[in-house]
Amino acid sequence: MAAVKSQAGPGAMQSTAGRKKEGLVRRCVQENADVQKHQQNSILQSSPGLGEEWTANSEQSNTLLFLQSSNVNLPYRSPESVEMDEIMAAMVLTSLSCSPVIQSPTQRDPLPHGPLDVECGGGELSDSGSSGYWSWEHGSVSPAPSPSVTETESSMGQLADEGLHMEPELGARDELETRRCKISSRGAYRCLWPGCGKVLTSRVGMKRHIRILHLGGPEQSHREEDFYYTEVSSEEEEPTPPSPSLSLTSGPWSSCSSTPSQPTSAEAPPSSSALSQSAPSSVWQIHAEHLYQLTHPCAPIELTISPDSASSCDWTSAGLQLRPQISMSRSRSISVGEQWLQRNSVPSRSHTVSASPSRGHCSIRKGRGEAKKCRKVYGVERRDQWCNACRWKKACQRFPD
DNA sequence: CGTGCCGGGGA
């Protein structure tokens, strides 16, 4: 709380035009930063008797944490926390995508054994499960992964600054590219349509499958199909630790789902071709499901958190923030798809997926903060002293909430 | 009803 307010100070004072949007976004986000964190913590802690398994997961959860933060809200988090996140993130990514040698055990809570085998060792290259950020540049000396902890740390400030703007997009894009590359080599495509876990080996085939079977029409926008399938590479599936993301998410989710059914078990894939995949497939479905839910503001997330300041804004950003996690576990085309989804709000062919309340009612508007704005402070007659934003009737920059 | 500000539009 206090943190939030204090942050607002300096940054906001230099009210330059360029910042407008940033400011807007921030406001949503900054609330979130805290909230999210709490959520994270609570989730992390609340998992009771998972013993080892949990430790294995914590790695992932860290990643999650990072991804969340990297998404948007960096600017408003206390520097320390940012640092921590960054560090952790770096480490996690590093460890996931490179040989275990690199990772230094310092600062890492999780135990550096066991799990690694499953996550990294198993597949040819970690990449898969872990957002294949750097990984695909197998080249041993690829620029990315190598930085040691200290190095990372030292460049932290800069990182935070730059990453702030670039990371969300670049990350996503990168990831996409990465994935594309990798996948083209070998992989399967799994239909994410709820209730259908179909796996095909060709993208085209998958698209067709989706288009015809699910979208029920010959021609929809192409991106659409894109959204309903995901690439998986045979090996990745198994190692992909479903547990972490699941255990993390499912809690809140299940409780929240105004959605008719939890696809996990309720909807068994009709024609599950490969038995071995049944499990993963449900996982996928869940991911997909969550994705959708996230897309829709009315989704639950908040349940774990304080309901107060939670407005539509929170929902949205929450969704945004979780996205990476999902993609992390290897469902692609998410960003695109989701965007699409948001735009079109999945009209008729909803199914379970569309627990969507028409997005209309959850507007982007946020409750008004109690901060005094220029108008109040200076009064209407001194309008020329208002910050630009206020003058333009935009979100106040000088006194952000 | 005052206020904050989104979304849209003009210059």
Next chain:
DNA sequence: TCCCCGGCACG
């Protein structure tokens, strides 16, 4: 890009 404002949500 700067600026303005209609209109809406919130309190």
